[in-house]
Amino acid sequence: MELTSDQTINFLNREIKKEYRSLRNRLQSIVFDHKFLDEQVKAVFPDYPIIPNERCGVWYCDPKDYLQTSYFKSTDGHTNQWDFSLRRLNFHLLPALAASGGIVVVDSTRRGKRMPDALSKTVPIWCAVLNSLLLEYQGLEGEVLFCPPQTVSEFEFERIKSRIPDLVAKFKKMNILTGADIDRLFKGKILRPLWVFPGASLLSSQRDPFTGEVLSQKWHTAELENFIPVVLCTVSYQCQDGVDKRHGFTYVQGAADDHELWAQGLTAELFWKHISILSNINLSDQELESFVEDKIHPQEPNSAENGLSLDQILYTDILTEELHLGKISSNVHLGEHLVKELRLKYSLVIILSNTVTLSEDEAAIKIFKLQSECKKSSKALRTELIKICPLAEAYLPNSLPMLVCCNTGKDMSVCVSLAILCRNYNVGSWDLNVQQSIHKIDIKKHLSKIITKLEGRNVNPPRASLNSVNAYLM
Structure with a gap:
């Protein structure tokens, strides 16, 4: 035909x-x-x-x-x-x-x-x-x-x-x-x-x-x-x-x-x-x-028992003396050795990832199931910040810094750090100072300072994630 x-x-x-x-x-x-x-x-x-x-x-x-x-x-x-x-x-x-x-x-x-x-x-x-x-x-x-x-x-x-x-x-x-x-x-x-x-x-x-x-x-x-x-x-x-x-x-x-x-x-x-x-x-x-x-199937979680050190799975930037920002590898299991390394360096570790796991509950290491570059997580961030920020603020005066990290170091960890900075730091000097009121221009200034601080790195949180931060803070 x-x-x-x-x-x-x-x-x-x-x-x-x-x-x-x-x-x-x-x-x-x-x-x-x-x-x-x-x-x-x-x-x-x-x-x-x-x-x-x-x-x-x-x-x-x-x-x-x-x-x-x-x-x-x-x-x-x-x-x-x-x-x-x-x-x-x-x-x-x-x-x-x-x-x-x-x-x-x-x-x-x-x-x-x-x-x-x-x-x-x-x-x-x-x-x-x-x-x-x-x-x-x-x-x-x-x-x-x-x-x-x-x-x-x-x-x-x-x-x-x-x-x-x-x-x-x-x-x-x-x-x-x-x-x-x-x-x-x-x-x-x-x-x-x-x-x-x-x-x-x-x-x-x-x-x-x-x-x-x-x-x-x-x-x-x-x-x-x-x-x-x-x-x-x-x-x-x-x-x-x-x-x-x-x-x-x-x-x-x-x-x-x-x-x-x-x-x-x-x-x-x-x-x-x-x-x-x-x-x-x-x-x-x-x-x-x-x-x-074959290559995109999720890998088996890496573990400390396989000989991985903290430097192999974690990259960090210093925002302030009290607050560090990090990128942690995906599919990582934090065994006893890695947990010990983290506790020696940080008073509190906030991990925002669906693929990082812990052997057992640790008071100073908290994992929140928020995945970078995920629209569902971007929306859920607003609710999770209600729990994350008060937790972080309890550790801010500690002698050791706290770490906030995600699998990209560009999305969830930046937004959580932004919320902590807006609530607890002077926008001009980044000195610890609890803020009584937060305006939209303050949020923009804090974000700009984060971007400028991370010299050599391209950081651009999605609009949906930033909207959750704005909604929580304002």
Whole structure:
């Protein structure tokens, strides 16, 4: 029986969607785009740290090539929503910019676009706010906003530019970074975004026009140039309908985007851990899916009896003398040896995780079944804070500090620490001082101080978790 035209179109659409969601096609596309970053971009900017932009950018960057990530959201650059986010300050990047004289932020975008709004507008707005503070301190005037003209129209550029003074005023109210700070850090230089992507003229100028070979001469800022480059790298190339079948697989533009829809539980961390197998172009979808399924099964809990030390499962930051923030490994069983180590270091340990277990009840080690990056836990946090905060406050005057930790060190532990700080610390000095009233601006200031304190780390609690903190405190 012959297919009707409608049936044929529906069949083709199903096949296209199948190819678009194929695990093999997605992973091969990521590997292809990584080669562009590794062979072309790094060759031209070898001295600048690679900074993958979460969540998409981390898939394209080998973990051995970076120490930090950024979190610039495209939504802050969407038309009529241009914003300088006080939750996503990304100030942990400032020391790297100052020390290296520039950075390379890596991201990607889906079909139909040359670069994501995060790189074409969000980061430029971030730079513009900092540049404005710097020039104001210097008593100078000059251009503060730079956007790619091939992506951002002149009309939109002018509208964004008109928003910058309001965004600067909003940030000033936080009183956490001044023009003097920026001037001292950057030695008087402004931040200047530069854009690279497959086929970008900036990269082409560094290649032999006849052979296409990358020249050994690297890009550099002239000594007299009064700016620090923020190189914004889009690793995926723009192709019609977002797919290209010329490479022995179906190339998907921005393949790493929305990994929940195609990765079948695979994470960027697991991808790079098993890159030798997952990058094998000869493996079928079925073989890749079977391999991934084997790797994402929950592991048996690790235990002290297996020889793990506290340093192997726990990373900590000091917020105040009394309050430390931590990241504890998933699937950890705290046996007698680990419990003893924790009790020697901390007066109280608050663990927020569904996967960490204890051999027996310990008065000074409390586990709350709140899982980071889980919407259900984000909502449940409000109720749990009623129990957690009074418990923590009973231990604050102790000679040993307390520890609040979760499996990411970015979500639940940050929010619980934020609630403790808001209730018990002066927002300006972070001295112990029980607060009689808490306002929304105080919560924002405390969060900003946490983000600034965790130098080198990207911290961005989900909105749902922060809403629970606000609801509890106010």
